[in-house]
Amino acid sequence: MAIKTLDVDLLGSQYDNIYEAVCVTAKRARQISAEVRSEMTDRLSYFDGFDRDPEDRRMNDQQVGISLEYERAPKPTELALDELVARKLAYRYAEPDPADL
Numbered sequence: 731m732a733i734k735t736l737d738v739d740l741l742g743s744q745y746d747n748i749y750e751a752v753c754v755t756a757k758r759a760r761q762i763s764a765e766v767r768s769e770m771t772d773r774l775s776y777f778d779g780f781d782r783d784p785e786d787r788r789m790n791d792q793q794v795g796i797s798l799e800y801e802r803a804p805k806p807t808e809l810a811l812d813e814l815v816a817r818k819l820a821y822r823y824a825e826p827d828p829a830d831l
């Protein structure tokens with residue numbers, strides 16, 4: 731997978747604070763990663779109920795195929811950056827809790 735460069739000036743012009751944009755992107759990447767991991771675990775859990783027969787390579791090949799499919803997919807950081815650049819990613823500041831003041 732080739733590395734794509736990102737125009738930092740573009741981010742600076744779209745957002746007031748580039749560091750906030752990076753933090754928001756990192757948080758979204760963690761969310762995407764958790765979703766993908768959950769989906770992959772669900773798909774692989776199908777194979778948990780079967781007996782492990784060393785002679786039967788079909789089950790292992792299917793599990794490897796699923797794992798490779800997720801390895802080839804775009805990485806969560808790349809997806810989060812694409813959402814940020816396309817302005818599909820919204821964020822807001824949390825309201826301070828009056829009890830903490």
